[in-house]
Amino acid sequence: MVGEIKIDNVSKSFTNPDGSVVNALNGVNLTIEPGSFISLIGPSGCGKTTLLRAIAGLGLADEGTVFLDGEPVRAPGHERGFAFQQANLYPWLSIENNIAFGLRARGIYKEKKEDVKEYIDMVGLTGFENSYPHQLSGGMNQRAALARALVGHPKVLLLDEPLGALDAFTRMNMQDEILRIWKDQKMTMIMVTHDVDEAVYLSDKVVIMTPRPAKIEQVLDIELGRPRARGGNDFIKYRTKILEILNYAGENREPEYYL
Amino acid sequence: MVLNHLKKISPIISVIFTLLIQIAVPNAAKQPDAKGPYFTFFLYIVGGIFVVLYAASFFNKKINDYLLDSGPLLAGGAQLLNFINLICSKFALLPVLFFPSLDRVFAVFVNDRALMIECIISSGKLLIIGFAVGATLGFTTGILIGFNKKVAYWINPLTKIIGPIPATSWSPLVLSLFSTSYQAAVFMIALSVWFPITVMTSNGIQNVQQTYFEVADTLGADKLYKIFKVGIPAALPNVFLGFFYATTGSFVTLVTAEMFGCKSGIGWYLNWQKSMMLYANVYAGLILLAVLCNLIITLLFRIKDRLLGWQKGVIKW
Numbered sequence: 001m002v003g004e005i006k007i008d009n010v011s012k013s014f015t016n017p018d019g020s021v022v023n024a025l026n027g028v029n030l031t032i033e034p035g036s037f038i039s040l041i042g043p044s045g046c047g048k049t050t051l052l053r054a055i056a057g058l059g060l061a062d063e064g065t066v067f068l069d070g071e072p073v074r075a076p077g078h079e080r081g082f083a084f085q086q087a088n089l090y091p092w093l094s095i096e097n098n099i100a101f102g103l104r105a106r107g108i109y110k111e112k113k114e115d116v117k118e119y120i121d122m123v124g125l126t127g128f129e130n131s132y133p134h135q136l137s138g139g140m141n142q143r144a145a146l147a148r149a150l151v152g153h154p155k156v157l158l159l160d161e162p163l164g165a166l167d168a169f170t171r172m173n174m175q176d177e178i179l180r181i182w183k184d185q186k187m188t189m190i191m192v193t194h195d196v197d198e199a200v201y202l203s204d205k206v207v208i209m210t211p212r213p214a215k216i217e218q219v220l221d222i223e224l225g226r227p228r229a230r231g232g233n234d235f236i237k238y239r240t241k242i243l244e245i246l247n248y249a250g251e252n253r254e255p256e257y258y259l
Numbered sequence: 260m261v262l263n264h265l266k267k268i269s270p271i272i273s274v275i276f277t278l279l280i281q282i283a284v285p286n287a288a289k290q291p292d293a294k295g296p297y298f299t300f301f302l303y304i305v306g307g308i309f310v311v312l313y314a315a316s317f318f319n320k321k322i323n324d325y326l327l328d329s330g331p332l333l334a335g336g337a338q339l340l341n342f343i344n345l346i347c348s349k350f351a352l353l354p355v356l357f358f359p360s361l362d363r364v365f366a367v368f369v370n371d372r373a374l375m376i377e378c379i380i381s382s383g384k385l386l387i388i389g390f391a392v393g394a395t396l397g398f399t400t401g402i403l404i405g406f407n408k409k410v411a412y413w414i415n416p417l418t419k420i421i422g423p424i425p426a427t428s429w430s431p432l433v434l435s436l437f438s439t440s441y442q443a444a445v446f447m448i449a450l451s452v453w454f455p456i457t458v459m460t461s462n463g464i465q466n467v468q469q470t471y472f473e474v475a476d477t478l479g480a481d482k483l484y485k486i487f488k489v490g491i492p493a494a495l496p497n498v499f500l501g502f503f504y505a506t507t508g509s510f511v512t513l514v515t516a517e518m519f520g521c522k523s524g525i526g527w528y529l530n531w532q533k534s535m536m537l538y539a540n541v542y543a544g545l546i547l548l549a550v551l552c553n554l555i556i557t558l559l560f561r562i563k564d565r566l567l568g569w570q571k572g573v574i575k576w
Contacts, residue, residue, distance in 0.1 A: 058473055078479030088470045092492045092569045102478030105488070132569045152478065 002069050003155035003188035005032040005055060010064035012050055024050040025061070026213045032205075034069075034155075037182055038190045039199035039206045041242065047214035048192045048207075049160055055190065056082045056158050068156065078102055081154030083162040087141035089133040095144050096120065096129035102152045112151075119147040122181065139170040143177070150181065157182075159191040163198070172230075175201060179226070200238045201228055208245050218245055266330040267316055267323075273334035274306040277341040280349070286360060287351035293362035294370065298344065301365045302337075309333065359539040367543035374528070375547060381523040382551075385441070386513050389448025394505065397453040398498070401460025405494070406486055411461070418457055426451035426508075427515040440520025444513075451512040455504035463497025464490050496570050499563050506559055510552050525551075 007030040013023045025047045032038050040048040053059040055066050057076040066073040068080065076082075089098045100116045103109040109116075120126055123143040133141050142162055149157060159178070163171045175198060182189050193199050199206045203222055210217045220242065224234055281299055286292070316323040340361065346352050348360035368375070403410040404418075426447045433443040467490055475485045491498075517526025525548055532540035 056477055058476065076473070076476035078477070080477065082474070082477035084470060084474065086470070088468075088474050090471065090474075090489070090492070092495070092567075101475070101488075102480070105475065105478055105480035105484045134569065148474075148478070 001034040001186065003034040004069050005156060005188065005190070006067040008065050008067065010051070010054055010061040010066060012054060012059070012062050024214055026215050027064070028216055030207065030216060032188060032190065034188055035186050036188060036204045037202055039203040040190065040192045040209060041196065041199045041206055042209035042246065043211060045211035045214065046209035048209050052158050052160055052190060052192050056080050078106060078152045079155045081149035081152065081157045083146055083149045083157065083159045085161045085164055087133070087138070087145040089141055089144055091133050094130050094132055095125060095136070098133070098144055099148045099151055101148060106152070115151050119151045123147045123177065139166050139174065142166060142174065150185070154187065156188040156190065159189065161192050161194065164194065178202065196239050196242050197230065199242065200235055201230060206242060208242060210246070263327060267313060267326040269330050270309040270333035270337065271306065271313060273337040274302055274309060277337050277344070278302045278306065280341060281344060284349045286348050289351040290348055290355050290360045291363070293360060293366045295366065296362055297365035297369060298361040356536065357538050359542070363539040364542045367540050371540065371543070378523055378525050378528045379551065382513060382517065382525045385444055385524060386448065386509060389445045390452050390509055392445065393449035393452025394456055394502070396449065397456030397505070398460055401457045402464065402491065404457065404461035405464025406490065418454070422454035422458065426512045430516070430519060434520060444516035444521055447516050448509050448512045451508045452505040455508060456498070456501040459501025459504070460494060460498045463494030467493040496567055499567060502559065506556060514548070
């Protein structure tokens with residue numbers, strides 16, 4: 001199986017316009033097994049998106065290296081698919097042409113034409129091939145974006161809160177669809193999320209990150225069978241544990257304001 | 260219901276009323292006679308079109324909607340002509356030299372038609388050549404500035420200095436630099452087209468969402484593919500705005516450029532007729548210009564609707 005990610009001592013900092021330097025990542029080490037589902041969770045400023053973008057090659061690390069199957073990552077590439085927070089479909093292309101964009105860019109569209117149909121079907125957009133993004137709902141656009149990232153058969157799919165902008169019900173449906181695709185395609189998936197329930201529901205491992213300094217606090221194995229019950233006792237236990245690690249469990253906390 | 264019907268039939272009533280006045284009231288004695296009642300002929304034609312439209316509106320929903328919407332406006336237009344007709348032709352309230360009768364204005368389209376067609380062709384050719392040169396150069400410069408920081412560094416200041424100068428103000432220089440005034444006119448039109456297209460294209464490309472390029476990166480697109488399949492399509496709404504400004508600007512330059520140097524064209528025609536004090540011909544020329552410019556802009560927007568169907572509401576026409 002392919003799709004092993006090794007993050008070796010990765011650091012990255014940004015310089016603010018006022019000259020101050022922010023440490024977005026501080027010597028992060030992490031190995032992600034091929035074919036596993038990993039969530040990166042933590043409050044804003046913990047570096048989870050920076051880490052995901054470093055894996056994608058969209059923002060290279062200042063120090064340290066990310067390896068995919070032993071090869072160092074130096075630039076973005078199609079073997080690491082990326083689903084953005086917003087669907088970011090190209091508004092001037094039909095759904096079908098959006099999904100086929102990567103194949104065309106790599107000059108392999110002719111051979112892989114059938115794949116486009118297959119993935120449109122997989123994300124349930126059959127019949128909307130010729131529609132334009134502005135004609136479809138946010139959830140449908142996000143599904144098309146997912147198909148676009150998947151159709152090139154990446155070894156790893158990186159998900160940057162792609163469900164964050166969706167309503168609760170669409171979101172739960174999409175979580176099930178992502179799980180189904182993950183099982184089907186047997187690829188590594190790494191998802192950034194704010195949502196503890198989402199992390200517990202989807203992941204084999206939850207990487208809990210904390211800000212100031214940005215680092216990995218703990219890697220928690222979720223030892224639950226699938227499909228998981230969202231309201232089950234074990235589920236709640238994991239949720240509480242993550243919240244405790246993040247210091248949001250609600251005990252020993254001073255109220256921030258009085259009414 | 261009755262009101263809707265009135266809206267639809269109002270253009271016909273309005274034209275008939277104008278026609279009655281045109282026939283019943285004699286022209287003022289001060290006003291020189293036209294070779295024939297050409298305004299009357301014009302009203303017959305327009306009235307005939309309105310009758311046909313009205314009849315068709317019972318079978319065609321589009322025409323019906325159009326008449327419901329624009330009927331009162333068309334009727335108003337006919338009354339405006341009626342008003343002008345009364346002031347200029349019937350009572351000659353304004354100096355007849357500068358305000359000829361409508362009969363004489365419309366007569367020009369018939370009597371001078373050969374020359375006018377020649378002028379249209381000549382102006383059209385000049386406009387197309389100048390526009391093609393300016394648009395090609397402008398689009399290319401815009402893309403280069405938009406995608407290449409070094410080009411932007413060196414070319415941008417040049418654009419900023421040369422661009423805002425009205426193209427026609429170069430005429431003293433270009434008339435002596437180019438061997439023919441035709442070449443000079445092409446140059447000035449190209450210049451007036453080049454500037455807005457360059458600015459709007461480069462701006463459009465520089466303002467493309469960064470994530471559009473990042474998406475392309477993660478899908479395995481190379482630099483050239485990103486330029487042509489992401490940057491340019493994303494910038495097209497802006498590029499279109501550039502073309503719109505360029506088109507309106509090119510009309511100004513065309514007419515002005517033709518007024519000095521050129522030996523044909525609508526601008527030349529206007530200037531020549533003015534110098535001969537033939538104001539009926541000047542008005543006819545202006546009407547012709549208005550119709551042509553409108554046609555070109557309408558055509559431009561048709562192209563936009565085809566190319567930018569995915570994008571709603573840039574500017575409407």
